[in-house]
Amino acid sequence: MVSLISYLIVSAALLGIGVYGLTVKRNAIRILFSVEIIVNAANLNFAAFTRYLNPPQVAGQVIVFYSIAAAAMEAAVGLALILVAFRLNQSIDVRKLNKLKG
Amino acid sequence: MKLIFKEIIIPYKADRRLFLAVPLALVFLAALPFAVIPFGQNWVIANLDVGIVFVFAMTSLFPAMILIFAWASNSKYPFLGGLRSLFQQVAYEIPMWISALSVVMLAGSLSLVDIVNAQARIWFIVPAFLSFIVFFISIMAELERLPFDLPSAEPELVAGWFTESSGAIFMLQFLALYMKLYLMSSLVTVLFLGGWWGPSFLPQPVWFIIKTLIVATFIIIPRGVYARIRVDMLIKIGWTRLLIIGLANVFLTVLLISTGLTAALGI
């Protein structure tokens, strides 16, 4: 049977990937990808713990439920922001999007 | 048959890999939910506890596939058609889900087998009549059947989002389309028409197939009857009117359950 640690390792790996993307990438949309990957890693973590605790805590699944909904909304708003930023700056390179004016 | 042997023409700047992969994926997605649909008391491949959510999750993947495919064609007409088709399908997902919600509340379970079993005494089309109508209309919109098939309207945008498909690719898409048709029809049968229940002089699966075919016929019939509806009006209807009717039915269902009428009906 798979042990809890395996899930945690996968989750940590995803977190690492997400953080890497978050710090390194210049493309705003790829940064959004990274955020979603991180949120998914956290969801996986929660879901794993709900199953492996004794007795299984359904609360973990509730958290994942809310997390999925909240992350979806945040992605929608984030994408809208990217659209607006693109219209104003003609670029989605985050290095060029560093002026608060406009 | 002839379609298979026709040469597959891929547009010049189109994206090769996606072009070939997406139709395959579409057929796969259209076929997969059949595994959870019960044809008879013990005639189901996989009785998932969340059967109906599974079907809806799969159907929600169609618009994504269509979008990818439309973009992969890399030319204006299929792309625009793809966008319109996408809007249409996305808009009608929610009324679909809400009308199914009424059924789920009546049956008390997300499992398709349980839903059919709960209809032993009375088909859900009776208490959930509004939902039935909403669901039926939503299905026609999802399947892009007339009077809702503007994305494929011939005189308008050539052939819509599968303009560039040819030969085997077109055949695959056609296949996926018809599989979806039967999938949706059988869904209507399961949710509203009592699945496999029927007088026992015919075996259960036969009843199921009969009902499904009748539903499919009713979906196909309006093709020659009604005029087309404009896409923007269509989308508006989906998001507003149907949504409200669906919600109204949910409230109605709550009323029915809480006042014990459903118990009287034997559900």
Added chain:
Amino acid sequence: MVQLVVPSDLVFVLLAAVTIIAAILALQAKELIYGAIALGLSFIGIAGFFVFLDAPYLAMLQIAVYVGAVVVLILFTIMLVRREETEAIAELPERGQGAIGLWLAGLLAVAISGVAALAGPNLPSAPQPGELPVASLGLVIEAEYPVPLLILALLISAALLGALVLAKVEK
């Protein structure tokens, strides 16, 4: 629940490989659209994990919401933001930055794994017995966490309005 024919360890490793590789591809793919598709694949992998963890409802929800909606939104945005320079040409960051990013990520991953491994003897090595029926999710939400549900509803409305307002085209 779905019956598994192959040994579950093999399936787990496969799922993990798909999810992680797809995540890496999502960030590294040369074309944004391929990256989005890879992201969708990664989400499907996570949904597979949810199925493994006796959370089939969450798995379906994940697919319907993330892959069915979020990925579609992302694809939309990518298509609306197309210019020569937005293609992922030369995503290579300056040398220093790339190395820092890798070190940071690696450090995090190793640190977390280390903490998990240290607590090793205390961690259960097999799924605990006990049922997680789907209905329990709804019951728990209703019984113990109704308020967050309402807040979530408000939040969804607010986000929807916000996104609409932001994306409105000024004619």
